[in-house]
Amino acid sequence: MDSHTLFVRLLAGLLSLAALPRTSTAQCAPGEPCDVGAWAGPWDWNYDICSSYACTLSQGTVEFYHGGLIPTGRYTGMIMLLRVDTPANCISTGLLQTWIFNPAAPARLLKVDHAQVPADMNCGGQTWDRRGRLVVAGGSDNVTLNKRTFRFDPRQLGDMSFPAILPGQPGGGGPTYPPCAPITISAPAAWTQLGDMAIPRYYATVITLIRWAIQTQAGQCLPSFSNGLVVMGGPPHSDINGMGGVSEGNEVWEALDPENPSGAWSCPLLPEGYSSSRHGQPTQYPLHQQGPWQQYERLPISNPPSPLLDTYPRAVQIAAFDSSNEFTTGTGQVFIAGDSNTVVGEPEGGYGPAKTGTETWTMKIPYGIPLTPNRWELHRSTPLNVKHHYGSCATISVRKRNNGTWQYDRILVFGGSHRDPVLGNLINQDVAEFIPGVDAVNAQRKDKTPMLSKRLYPNAVVLPDGKILIVGGNQQTAGSDCGPGSPEFRPELYDPADEPTQPGSTRYLKVSNTITWPGVAPSPMPRMYHSMAMLLPDARVVVVGGRVWQNNTCPPPGTQVYPDSRLSGEVFSPPYLFWPGSQPAARPSIDDLSGSTTLSLSTATVTNTFNIDVTTVAGPVGKITLARPASLTHHFDTDQRHIELDFSVLSGGPVGPQQLRIKTPREEAAPQGYYMLFILEQKPSGGPLVPSVATFIRLL
Numbered sequence: 001m002d003s004h005t006l007f008v009r010l011l012a013g014l015l016s017l018a019a020l021p022r023t024s025t026a027q028c029a030p031g032e033p034c035d036v037g038a039w040a041g042p043w044d045w046n047y048d049i050c051s052s053y054a055c056t057l058s059q060g061t062v063e064f065y066h067g068g069l070i071p072t073g074r075y076t077g078m079i080m081l082l083r084v085d086t087p088a089n090c091i092s093t094g095l096l097q098t099w100i101f102n103p104a105a106p107a108r109l110l111k112v113d114h115a116q117v118p119a120d121m122n123c124g125g126q127t128w129d130r131r132g133r134l135v136v137a138g139g140s141d142n143v144t145l146n147k148r149t150f151r152f153d154p155r156q157l158g159d160m161s162f163p164a165i166l167p168g169q170p171g172g173g174g175p176t177y178p179p180c181a182p183i184t185i186s187a188p189a190a191w192t193q194l195g196d197m198a199i200p201r202y203y204a205t206v207i208t209l210i211r212w213a214i215q216t217q218a219g220q221c222l223p224s225f226s227n228g229l230v231v232m233g234g235p236p237h238s239d240i241n242g243m244g245g246v247s248e249g250n251e252v253w254e255a256l257d258p259e260n261p262s263g264a265w266s267c268p269l270l271p272e273g274y275s276s277s278r279h280g281q282p283t284q285y286p287l288h289q290q291g292p293w294q295q296y297e298r299l300p301i302s303n304p305p306s307p308l309l310d311t312y313p314r315a316v317q318i319a320a321f322d323s324s325n326e327f328t329t330g331t332g333q334v335f336i337a338g339d340s341n342t343v344v345g346e347p348e349g350g351y352g353p354a355k356t357g358t359e360t361w362t363m364k365i366p367y368g369i370p371l372t373p374n375r376w377e378l379h380r381s382t383p384l385n386v387k388h389h390y391g392s393c394a395t396i397s398v399r400k401r402n403n404g405t406w407q408y409d410r411i412l413v414f415g416g417s418h419r420d421p422v423l424g425n426l427i428n429q430d431v432a433e434f435i436p437g438v439d440a441v442n443a444q445r446k447d448k449t450p451m452l453s454k455r456l457y458p459n460a461v462v463l464p465d466g467k468i469l470i471v472g473g474n475q476q477t478a479g480s481d482c483g484p485g486s487p488e489f490r491p492e493l494y495d496p497a498d499e500p501t502q503p504g505s506t507r508y509l510k511v512s513n514t515i516t517w518p519g520v521a522p523s524p525m526p527r528m529y530h531s532m533a534m535l536l537p538d539a540r541v542v543v544v545g546g547r548v549w550q551n552n553t554c555p556p557p558g559t560q561v562y563p564d565s566r567l568s569g570e571v572f573s574p575p576y577l578f579w580p581g582s583q584p585a586a587r588p589s590i591d592d593l594s595g596s597t598t599l600s601l602s603t604a605t606v607t608n609t610f611n612i613d614v615t616t617v618a619g620p621v622g623k624i625t626l627a628r629p630a631s632l633t634h635h636f637d638t639d640q641r642h643i644e645l646d647f648s649v650l651s652g653g654p655v656g657p658q659q660l661r662i663k664t665p666r667e668e669a670a671p672q673g674y675y676m677l678f679i680l681e682q683k684p685s686g687g688p689l690v691p692s693v694a695t696f697i698r699l700l
Contacts, residue, residue, distance in 0.1 A: 041570030048182035063566035069629035071674035072132035125206035138201035158186035204234030391416025392460035415455035459533035472527030487526030517563035534630035619682035620654035
């Protein structure tokens with residue numbers, strides 16, 4: 001930037017600053033938005049969807065069960081929501097519906113008009129691939145359908161079509177749209193069917209791998225590729241409900257190459273040394289010759305002797321860092337936060353009356369050529385006194401310490417339950433932090449300050465400043481979700497502290513707004529099972545859905561004591577978006593990102609950088625962070641990563657226009673794909689950093 005350009009930008013910035021509200025020296029008072037945040041909504045979207053709230057769970061799925069933040073295309077920054085069609089006659093059609101939530105127009109949803117998808121994908125696994133496409137694998141309680149894999153490409157979303165407007169209402173009301181006639185988006189090719197997986201999977205987990213992806217030994221027929229996808233776990237059908245089904249395939253991992261345009265199998269690979277007689281299955285799986293999945297297995301060569309990966313092994317791939325500031329051989333481990341079975345012969349850890357809860361594990365992946373060992377290892381983490389079945393998990397991938405050094409991959413698990421065969425479902429408020437070691441056997445668990453409330457089915461969202469919003473959940477057993485006092489309406493703001501050894505802290509935030517619902521007292525919307533919470537590019541958090549009751553024995557709609565939240569949403573503005581006196585905080589802005597928004601990750605030998613022009617309002621830039629777009633189902637976001645970036649000021653500042661140089665993260669720490677880039681400004685009166693509206697970038 002030459003001196004003339006810098007002068008012009010500085011002058012323009014000073015003139016614009018003169019028109020902005022300035023902060024006062026007043027301190028934030030208890031109860032103000034700068035202390036507890038603020039809510040917008042809730043909005044009931046059934047006016048557009050026209051499902052029947054009278055339908056019971058046995059008649060079909062009414063609620064949303066998958067969600068994600070769209071990272072590319074003309075609808076970037078909006079939320080996609082998936083559900084199965086259940087019309088007013090309460091006969092589920094089993095047809096997938098895709099809806100779009102626009103934060104700028106929250107009262108109405110947009111319906112994606114796409115070709116029929118031949119599976120409902122209910123309770124599948126999902127992740128965003130490196131091209132910004134959502135891959136959903138498995139789901140559906142059907143052993144034929146839940147072998148299927150589909151991919152959603154948001155760049156296929158076309159123009160919107162608006163329904164005819166009804167005349168204005170008597171008494172001066174404005175024009176309205178008719179019910180059951182939503183705004184639609186033309187997208188006939190938004191969903192593409194990929195090849196089937198080798199085995200059916202219900203409640204599986206799919207993750208996007210970091211650089212050190214699965215490789216194969218010389219002479220094997222499988223090619224190597226980086227930044228592919230892996231699916232793990234998931235029984236084939238309602239075995240998870242204790243109905244006697246088989247847990248086929250829990251030890252078989254399959255990999256997908258997102259760059260394979262043909263969708264054909266590269267080469268089948270039967271699990272080495274696989275003995276299917278352990279699970280009463282056929283002697284081998286058939287050799288599938290189509291589809292992009294490649295099959296791998298973890299052999300139990302260490303401790304424990306023969307574990308299973310069952311329902312939703314809530315997994316994230318992690319990096320490990322040693323004392324010399326270099327990535328170790330432990331990089332690439334897969335941490336499993338819960339909802340996996342324990343050792344065969346012990347009471348299992350998933351569903352069912354005789355199962356005790358969930359363990360946490362670390363998977364050691366074989367890397368390098370030749371593979372050593374040529375199989376998966378699974379290590380049980382430090383024994384837990386508290387289980388985390390249907391808790392939530394948050395990953396802080398890269399964070400700078402106060403002393404200037406860097407920390408990699410802190411994983412926090414919140415709440416959940418311990419299913420005791422005698423005492424029943426014991427819900428807890430515990431928080432545990434897991435720290436990768438140089439190898440899987442060295443992973444550590446640290447107890448943190450517990451949440452203020454017990455929570456089953458909570459959502460945990462890492463905010464741009466590194467703190468974690470805990471929202472929703474219930475405080476009674478799963479069979480009592482409809483009982484009085486069960487929902488937890490009070491969100492919490494959890495600070496994990498600078499070091500894993502520090503206890504952390506938490507506090508309650510503002511309760512969401514009440515809604516008037518027929519037959520019940522005014523109440524906030526309960527956010528329990530199947531609810532979702534996702535970070536938006538404007539640094540707010542959208543909260544969607546959730547069942548009022550958990551199973552068919554609960555009172556039918558119309559007799560419950562809470563509003564029906566399944567087809568509703570609301571948005572929370574954290575305290576960092578406000579100054580004292582309830583005025584919105586003036587926020588920094590990202591004015592220009594020089595060059596392409598597609599950037600190269602750094603390596604062990606090359607540090608890649610990029611420059612951005614920003615304007616701060618009242619304080620210097622305090623932090624720059626990346627957040628991976630949400631990909632959420634069943635209270636777990638397999639894509640969630642919070643990465644703090646190293647930066648320097650090239651010109652300007654500390655207040656007003658300035659140019660920054662930012663280092664991209666190391667390829668060992670970040671999966672390829674899209675991220676939201678936030679800059680955060682220090683408030684002059686102290687308090688939380690104020691985030692900008694994010695700019696989307698792509699790291700390769």
